[in-house]
Amino acid sequence: MSTVQGFRFPQQRTKKATTARSSRVEALEPRRVLAAPTLADLPSEINIYAGAPVHLALGGADADGDSLTYTVSSTNPQISASIPKQEAPNGNRSMRITVQGYGQMVFELFEGRAPETTSRIIEIAESDWYDDRIFHRVIDGFMIQGGSRDGLGINGTGTQFDDEYDVELQFTSSGLLAMAKAGDDTNDSQFFITDVPSGGYSYPRWLDFNHTIFGKLTSGDNVREAISAAATNSSDRPTTDIVIESVEIFQDTQNAVMMIAAPHGTYDTGNITVTVSDGKGGTASKTVQVNVLPDGNNNNPFLGPIDPIRLAIDQPYSFQLNATDVEGDKIYYQAELLTDTDDITVEVSESGLVTITPKNEVVGVAEIAFRVGPTAASLVPDEYGDYEEATIDAQIVTIEIPPAKPVISFAPGADTGVLDGNTSKDNSSGKELFFEVKNLQATSELAIYLQGVQVGYEQIARIPQGDGTSNFVATIRLRSEMVLDDGNYTLHIQQLLPLDSELYGDQKLASDVSEPLEFSVDTAPPVITSEAVDVAFQGEEYFYDVDSDDEGDDDVYYELQIPFPAGMTIDSATGEIRWTPAATAGFTEEVVVRVTDGAGNKGEQSFEITVYAPLEISLEEGDTSVDELQTVTLILEASNPADSASSLVITLQDGVLPAEAYTLEQLDGNRARFTWTTGEADGPGVYDLVFGANDGADARGSETIRITVSEVNQAPEFTEVFDEWTGAEEERIDLQFVASDGDLPANELLFNLFGEVPDGAVIDETSGLLSWTPDEIDGGRTFEFGVRVTDSGGLSDEHTIVITVVENQKAPVFDPTPPQRVTEGEVLDFVVAAHDPDVPAHALEYQLEGDVPAGLTIDAQTGRIRWDVPEGYLPGTTLEGTLELTVVAREVVAATEVGQIARQTVEITVVDGLADLVAATLTLAETAISDPLAGPTTVSLTALTLDRGSEVPTVSQKAEFYDDRGFFGTLFGPIGTGGGIEPGTKEKSDSEGETDPGANGEGEQTSALERLLDEIAGDVSTSVFDALLYAKTVPADAREEPPVPADESQPVPLPTEEAAPPAEASGAGQTQSAAETELASEKPEKPEKAPQGETVNS
Structure with missing residues (x-):
């Protein structure tokens, strides 16, 4: 809004008239511009305040006229840079002000940050309103101000708008375009442009969030400086008018503004680099060093936009005030009802939550002042009731409590016919159409909208509504000259409450628009289209269905007009007339039938009925x-x-x-x-x-x-049958019988079997599917039985079927025969058995097939196998051998038939007498022993099991192997409490000490076997599970007599790297042999001790 005469900015100094430093700007010589884009001479270093952004004009240009884009980067993440026009939703347009005798100034408008302000200024500029206005106030080093209608800084366009603040728009540089005003939210047309501080001025930070900033000077700073230097009088008015020739809004596709900012608490340095690009490969860059300093200015809080407030009658309303303090200081809130009324209360909490409560059915408008300040004291007015506007921010908001939404309906009698929203009244003379409107104020006006267009009306009456409220009800009609054509209509009504003319002139407060009243106007009477039946006969029913052109429409009804013949009736909905004449033939009756549509329009048909005597x-x-x-x-x-x-x-x-x-x-x-x-x-x-x-x-x-x-029942008949069928035993037979019934409708048919039906044969009684799976005993037989179908009347049809079952020969089946085991010199005697699953079963005979040992025989009838195994059956040193015997069982059939056969393989193990004895106690699953003469050998054993099924793990299995002429084979001996031969020892033989006693050794073999048998027979059943068995080749000259253990009841400790072989293992007082040393060196190392928490078992 324009400022009042004598208005001063806070902290402003009055300046006496001075001689102008320059009254005009000379035209610049054309400069040579390269095809690549360019940037202006930006400062190499600038200082900014933390929390107070600075805007720099970049001076971007391109001689080819290409559109330019900008990118920015920062070496310090706390220091940011951006291009506002590239971030605005629709970009930022520019405003060019041409000043008579001075030149042009171009401003980028901050449409993205002050959209309401820039929109209004653009509207004023594009209306040419600024043309021939003057800069009426100039203060060098501070600002230049213009845009007043009268040139006195008092008047503007007459339309005010609210302040619009943004935390990124603060008075931190020259060339800022801002709104001048007389008080909060009084912006109109006047604006000012900040100057470079001089003469004791600084950047006007006291204006932060007191005046709306909406643009930044991007070119023409010399014009601004020339105007600032103009001579002025004591009222800061230039002594010579500085006239605005024109203001133009345009899209600047080249120049732009860059904003540099750092948050509060940042006191650092960084480099900002801006690069301009023409999109065709041409670029230019400039770098600015930015120093961030503490901001000594503590800005006051400001209010954000407050949405219009529209309340419902007697309904409280709450909303949150949106306020900002740049430094994050506490904000103090205040709400003051400016309108003198007891029917509205307003409260605001410490957090800014506002609650407005209307009561007593009050309607109208009221004003509330919302204020925010940095302290509670700042919200206390002075003795004149005034506030320090430089410290607080205030918004005066008008709240509306509109009158109730009207309710509109047809007035009584307007809805002709039935009550369906259809009327035959078209508002013509004699057919006036009246409406009733409820929920009105006593003095409210009405706005009537027919088909969305406002139309005139006449109010017939307005009286209290009589429902306990203060509302009124009015009867109205459309203006008399508005006659409605037939058709569908929609009517809305809104009531308008005139406001206090002294405060608001001719303004009216509008209610919400009513819900629509949808109605139809129908003035055309229905037409009966059917031809009357004019003949009736005595004693017979007369019938006539009356039709009309509205037939099928809702609310159309028919009626007979009096008089009509006695006993005659009409269906009011369908128009069907019924009558049975009872009088003498030869007379005539007159009938009038009427049809009425939903709008009350009527149509009639008159006709005469002549009654005749019937043939x-x-x-x-x-x-x-x-x-x-x-x-x-x-x-x-x-x-x-x-x-x-x-x-x-x-x-x-x-x-x-x-x-x-x-x-x-x-x-x-x-x-x-x-x-x-x-x-x-x-x-x-x-x-x-x-x-x-x-x-x-x-x-x-x-x-x-x-x-x-x-009805005459017809017997059913089979249509699909089977006379004969051949099937196999134990294979399913499915035969589908089909029958039909000649009756209409056909009877339900049921199937059943009769006669000598074989066991298991069934037929589905409803589908006729015969199913049977012959058993084994049915093979080779023929079955004859009947199939019957019966209808619901008891009549039936029968059919005979013959089914022949073929025998399905099966091979004999052997009973399981376990593996056999026999010792040389003993007799093997066992029986194999098989049976024939056929019924009746065939006799079987047995025979042997393949390689059969000499002397092994089988009884052909009983399957008994006998074999006297000869001594020496096993070759050489073989202790055990296995053979597979194939036995054949064959059906005994006639010579012309082929009998089925079956085979079974029986496993027979022949063992040496000695091996069988050893296997009774211990079984060595695997030995892999090298040539005894090849030197000491460690043997890998896979498993060691006892006859009773226990198993000694492989890791605990070792053995000793002796190559002296007096012993052959493998000697097993437990280590532990059970006694036995210790590792590395053996009993002395008679040949000990001989260097080469010879290869014979029969006596020593017997001695070795005796020792083995002694150990087996000993008490080793428990200790063998803890045994460590060793296998190695020990040269004859290295053998020594084993010492007697000191205490055979104590377990021998496991060997470790620290412990030497125990005396029990190496011999008391004896040194370890070379072979034993070599063996020890080949053993895998064991850990020195078990991991913590684990147990090592001996």
């Missing part, structure tokens, strides 16, 4: 009860009681017979022959046939004759 029809001969498939023959005769000489024709008027099913032959003497051959589908049934007679003119008559057709 008579009689049944001369014929039977009216027959069985289906029989022929009905009737002789009918017609007569006219009023004229016996009249010639009459007999017809079939009504019935359900198809035309091709009957004949009606006219005979002489007014007679006719009716013939109907009934079909299967006709029985059972009752048929009412209506025969008519007429004389070709008005006389007619009818007679109903009832014919009864009885």
